[in-house]
Amino acid sequence: MILEPGTFRVSDYRKAIPTLVKLKCLLVAIAKGTIPHQKPHTFEPAVDAEHLRFDHRPPLEARPYDTAAGDFIPPQNDPAHLEALTDEQHDFRTFGRRPGAEITATTRGSDIGEAARIRNIKDSTAQHHAIMAAKAGLANNDMTAVLEGLAPAAKRQWPKRPFDTKGKRKFGP
Incomplete structure (x- = not known):
């Protein structure tokens, strides 16, 4: 049976990404130039391994789940559908937060915004x-x-303001 996206909790079916798949994604990202592999004129890595994240494309929330195969469609650990990103790049894709920004103004276009x-x-x-x-x-x-949950709110009548307590209104100064 195939579960449609949005009808199940992704965290219940999510698997850990194997190290070999992470390595393949990292090599592809370095070859594409999306992640710099070393600082200029040095042999130090430009990004530490602890500042790398792996992003599913399309997001797991947007994928159907095949219960017979026990995996998403396409499979969640397929290197062709994973990308290695820096923390800032991943946050921008997932939450819409621009690099260096403290708060997010809008989530439009990000994974959680689209979900x-x-x-x-x-x-x-x-x-x-x-x-x-x-x-x-x-x-x-x-x-x-x-x-x-769609019942219309009860209409309220505009409150009436009574005249002066003596029954007459005062005119003029």
Whole structure:
């Protein structure tokens, strides 16, 4: 059976990345030039191993899971779908945080931002279908649960201000 993205917790199915796969990803990143392999005119590495992260492309949240094979589609530890990145590059892709920034102004385009946007689209679509089914008289228990949170707020009447306690308004100075 194939589980669609967003219908399960990714952390329940996530596996550790083997060292050989990490090494392959690192060599590809150095060859592409996305990670500098050494500081200029020295033999010191430009990035320490503790400041490297491995990023899944596409993100695991956007991949379906095959329960029969026991892995995502495409497989989560496939070197062709993993990239070695520095901490700053990884944070920008995942959270939308620019290198050197203390806070994130927007998450649009980042992995978590896109996952939240897709969740919101699915929720609003489910609410729309529930409303349309309720209007057509086809509502079932699942749809009524969705509609419970959609009850309109009770309308309140504008508060009335009574006249002066003596019954007359004062005019002029």
